[in-house]
Amino acid sequence: MLGDSVQRTTHHSAPEGGTRWGHLRHGSDIGVWGRGRTKEEAFEQAGVALCAVVTEPERVAPREAVEVRCEAPDEELLFADWLNALIYEMSARRMLFSRFQVRLEGNRLEGRAWGEPVEVARHEPAVEVKAATLTELEVRREPDGQWRAQCVVDV
């Protein structure tokens, strides 16, 4: 469950209404969360929240696609794996991603991330994300029927 010290500090709304992604406040680091009608959407939106830790997602043009695959013993670890796969691609390719597509089959994930190489002057990246942690890690269905996926990331 969300601890008392974790608060939703930013959120972004979809045109059809409802908050789609945002950040959790954590003592020294930051958490990301995504919401959607399906688990897939929640995972995709959390990818946008991850991008927003580094820069404003609207500054990142979705010009190139990168594919990632993950498999995990449960859906929470799968979510952490998804974010860590994105963090790896950001680091190894020196890219930022702003658009995401996720397909889930059981505990297997096939994802695609669109973005472009880091351009310091235009993106003004604030900080690099080191890893997605297993702290505050949750994938759950909320009372309104929407899916939510979240965890703290180390920066």
Place this chain on the structure above:
Amino acid sequence: MELSRVSGHGPSEWWIEPHGEMRVPVVVYATESLVREMDEKVLEQACNVASLPGIVKAAYAMPDAHWGYGFPIGGVAAFDEEEGVISAGGVGFDISCGVRLLETPLTREQLEPLKELLANALYHAVPVGVGSRGRLHLDEAGLDAMLAGGARWAVERGFGTAADLPRIEEGGCMAGARPEYVSMRARQRQADEMGTLGSGNHYLEVQHVVHVEDAALAEAYGLREGQVVVSIHCGSRGLGHQIGTEYLREMAVEAAKHGIHLPDRELACAPIRSRVGQEYLGAMRAGINCALANRQIITHLVREVFERVTGVRELRLLFDVSHNTCKEEEHEVDGRRRRLFVHRKGATRAFGPGHPDLPAELRAVGQPVLIGGSMGTASYVLAGTRESEARAFSSSAHGAGRCKSRHEALREWRGRELVESLRRQGILIRSPSLRGVAEEAPGAYKDVVEVVDAAEEAGLSHKVARLEPLACIKG
């Protein structure tokens, strides 16, 4: 947190007796006001650590402890070599993130007319921030040699001198590194990252000694008032982050197989004697070497810039400390010497006078302990004490710790205004990201003086000198 949660056990020492799953007490070293400011989560996390198999004596929280993931940041825990565990979460993702301090023969007055030139040259020479690349590309064989050799490898390649090595923990080379347990992905993240500073709270800072607190120790360390020094704070870069990510996951998945109950998955650990425990140890030690080599390369870049701008090349390394490690050490427990695996997450090793692992010229006075601040806030040099061995397996604080989140900082400060206001105070900031500067605003951090005073009062380390910034390169 509520003071009623802990019981006072002497100056700046607070205990929580074992309850529930806890095998040992939690001991917090902090002043009353620091304890009041600490998040409840610090206690919760320390109690979880106290419940892990094979933990010896207590789970400790340093004066700068704050809410981490799994272990609190500012946490220290030692485990028995036979029955204990090793925890990837207890080391953290930025393996061996640490600080080193270089001493220059220059005074502040001598540097002042060259300060702007120096700040620009350092910013140009040392790659910083997201997406930056080092000038050195390492192939597979090069990576293996670096992971096995650490700062010693860097010195052999012409980065710095052999005289630097005794001034680094482990003589600059962590023994027992097993590069073969470092994955391809970790290697790919590192191939172009050697000699890069990173981002977040990492920095390269030109500072001056504003106040000597202990004249005899300052002399032994070669520090005097007015002297210009340089601090380098960074870690094991993408390689360390990837090692942490992969082994944390593996340990989390396998914990149940080893009969370990994890109250928080981020505490992921494995028996020291298990396959994954041994592989992680080998990979984590390789990560330590990566961090030591990285700081050694940056040191070389800093020396080149100083020679070019000021004509001075003799920048002596006072010491290099690591914050996120697990090290096999011998400590006295209940009158008996024992081999222990000491996890320090956001904590500094602080060997006191007489410790056999210290180089000859520091053995009489104890290990320099470097507590970092940056941009607008002070840093401190302290010395390890004899009492610290019994207090917390020779450990001390590592920094101030945040008091405001990155979002709060962004709401409160603008990067451009901060840079300008610090410039008026005589502090030059160079960074590729104004948002990054705002998120790291000096006001977002706790008062380092209170942390240092608590470390002194609790007997963890002894104040030697206060440093203040002149120019700061931020990622």
